Amino acid sequence: MRIVRAHDYDDMSRKAANIISAQVTLKPDSVLGLATGSTPLGIYAQLIEWYEKGDLDFSQVSTFNLDEYRGLAHDDPQSYHHFMRANFFDRINIDPANTHVPDGSNLDAEGVCAAYDRSVADAGYPDLQLLGIGRNGHVGFNEPGAVFSKGTYCVDLTPSTIEANSRLFDRVEDVPRQAYTMGVQTIMFARSVLVVASGEEKADAVRAMCLGPVDPQCPASILQLHAACTVIADEAALCKMPA
Numbered sequence: 001m002r003i004v005r006a007h008d009y010d011d012m013s014r015k016a017a018n019i020i021s022a023q024v025t026l027k028p029d030s031v032l033g034l035a036t037g038s039t040p041l042g043i044y045a046q047l048i049e050w051y052e053k054g055d056l057d058f059s060q061v062s063t064f065n066l067d068e069y070r071g072l073a074h075d076d077p078q079s080y081h082h083f084m085r086a087n088f089f090d091r092i093n094i095d096p097a098n099t100h101v102p103d104g105s106n107l108d109a110e111g112v113c114a115a116y117d118r119s120v121a122d123a124g125y126p127d128l129q130l131l132g133i134g135r136n137g138h139v140g141f142n143e144p145g146a147v148f149s150k151g152t153y154c155v156d157l158t159p160s161t162i163e164a165n166s167r168l169f170d171r172v173e174d175v176p177r178q179a180y181t182m183g184v185q186t187i188m189f190a191r192s193v194l195v196v197a198s199g200e201e202k203a204d205a206v207r208a209m210c211l212g213p214v215d216p217q218c219p220a221s222i223l224q225l226h227a228a229c230t231v232i233a234d235e236a237a238l239c240k241m242p243a
């Protein structure tokens, strides 16, 4: 695990965007694993800026997102389909047919998850998987206690995740209780992994991910065993790490 210290959120975003930019420039048909949440927003904004300047071309890139709420239509403003279009896909020259997000509008959990696993495998798994980390150490929606050997599956969200995500909904009751998520196994199949973290509320999770035992109670801790995992975190998120 390589840990990169960023000064602040903007520095973290720029450093992470640099790595993604290098990936796409060196391999124009890269498969990118992408994440939603607040943390990657600065990365997407930076990549859009470089695309607009003519420095990046996404025309051959394909993407697989980590997760989606079960039961939300693709055009629901709270869906991750919508999030990705609004914050990234609609603003670059990616072919929408090459973007993949688990189909939350389909309640057939087994069918959705099996189809998603097949399409990730057919694409050869991500060259680079971008990940945020939850305050409880989750990655994607793999919550504490997740089984490491699973592919995509339907998960019951924990109260802590529902509470954390409720900031984006009008009422906590509106947060879906289930989601489809790539499993830890699928995440570990990516050739490289880039974890980003910002803010003191992530400091315990970052410490457990990097220094704790490899334990399903902190799903991100498995990344210690990945051959090419880079963590880019700002000073606040690293405040519980040794200097």
Ligand code: PGA
Pocket: 036, 037, 038, 039, 040, 132, 133, 134, 135, 138, 139, 140
């Ligand atoms: P955040 O979410 O980027 O909104 O903090 C990260 C996560 O829960 O994986």
